[in-house]
Amino acid sequence: MLGRVDQHGRAAQTFTAVGYGTQDFRRGGGRPEPTVNGLRTRATLGLLNLHTAVTGDAFVQLSSTRGQRQGGDCFGDSGGPILLDDTDVIVATTSFGTNPNCAGVEWDFRIDTAQALAFTRRFL
Numbered sequence: 434m435l436g437r438v439d440q441h442g443r444a445a446q447t448f449t450a451v452g453y454g455t456q457d458f459r460r461g462g463g464r465p466e467p468t469v470n471g472l473r474t475r476a477t478l479g480l481l482n483l484h485t486a487v488t489g490d491a492f493v494q495l496s497s498t499r500g501q502r503q504g505g506d507c508f509g510d511s512g513g514p515i516l517l518d519d520t521d522v523i524v525a526t527t528s529f530g531t532n533p534n535c536a537g538v539e540w541d542f543r544i545d546t547a548q549a550l551a552f553t554r555r556f557l
Contacts, residue, residue, distance in 0.1 A: 454513075454535075478495040
């Protein structure tokens with residue numbers, strides 16, 4: 434549905450990420466290496482911005498701060514669903530974060546924009 438994220442905006446407050454990505458990092462001697470256990474996990478994410486100077490309206494900026502025990506998206510979660518609040522409505526897909534430890538701020542590609550809907554309709 435076009436503009437679903439905008440319609441809920443700040444009223445939504447939370448989103449749910451679901452994925453099979455890494456849960457921990459192997460440390461000791463060199464760069465930390467992500468480990469994957471194959472378990473599906475979920476995390477509640479907080480809304481930061483619907484529009485940013487870097488990504489415009491194509492991405493929603495969410496908080497995945499581990500310090501608040503919210504979890505977050507990590508390596509292997511890319512392309513997975515971002516759900517509106519605690520529903521089964523997919524509004525974005527996991528894209529990227531700026532923290533190598535899978536915490537902090539992340540940007541998720543919105544699938545409710547005119548451009549994204551036009552692209553996916555070609556395959557449905």
